[in-house]
Amino acid sequence: MNLRTAAYTLAHSLRLLWWRVRRPNVYGTKAIILNDRREVLLVRHTYAMRDLYMLPGGGYQLHEDPALAAAREVVEETGVELAGPLCLHGAFVDAAHGARNHIHVYVGRAAAGARPVADGREIAEAAWFPLDDLPANLSGPSARRIIEVRDGQQTSGVDWRT
Template identity: 45%
Template sequence: MRRLVALYLLQRRLWRILRPRTRGVKVMLFDEAGAVLLVRHTYGRTDQYLLPGGGIRPFEQPAKAAAREMREELGCGLADLVFVSTHISTSEGKRDTVHLFRARVDGAVRADGVEVAEARFFALDALPGGVSPATLRRIDEYRGVRAVSEAW
């Protein structure tokens, strides 16, 4: 675990210098009751709840990346996957294009323990403290109480 954190910090320093272009996905994953899945990672801001997601491999389509990331990190499939929007993030020092999707969970959710420390569903009107500002923006956009912004 310490090694993963050290590698993450080194990667962030390199990103600030090199400013690479990356592509990623995030998924607003809902259960049958309409609760949204939020995760806490084992690296970075481990105190924050985020939408699950990850990187897009070279030549991989964003929808395929979304399904792969949910399988790898949460052990579940996706039903009714729908593209929502594209956003730009520069918060980690890189130039990241984030493709946001919405889906229903298919199967049991289990945090992998390697990248994801915790994965829980929350009612939209009962979110926990510590939700990242970007995640709150996406949820507000979904609920229609905020206009969609290009910035992540």
């Protein structure tokens, strides 16, 4: 583990500890980005749950538009440019780590020929995966949201972890 990864890991651990103690409301976004080959963009983090693929995304401030934050996070984490605006898939709450994390999930299209490149800081890997052949080590919440979109299911808006 290099110094940068160790710093991200420490910062993430401290954030989770703070969440358990203070139980704040926090706000985040996730993005389901599809390409023309029926593939979805997934990432693996450097600092937490490193063995799991997840949807790209991150936190946002209350004054920030969550859709714009989701688009920004996709570009920052993977370098993938979007073909247009994102559409809201649903809003969920994750209370697994003490905080009430309000997560907006968006769906969008990648620009033609977009190739993901991990940022090398937060993201260890960014890659496309076929919608009908998702990796076995995909996080449960990410899998549920992708399957909802793939199968045209309505969102329940229930807890992100259910």
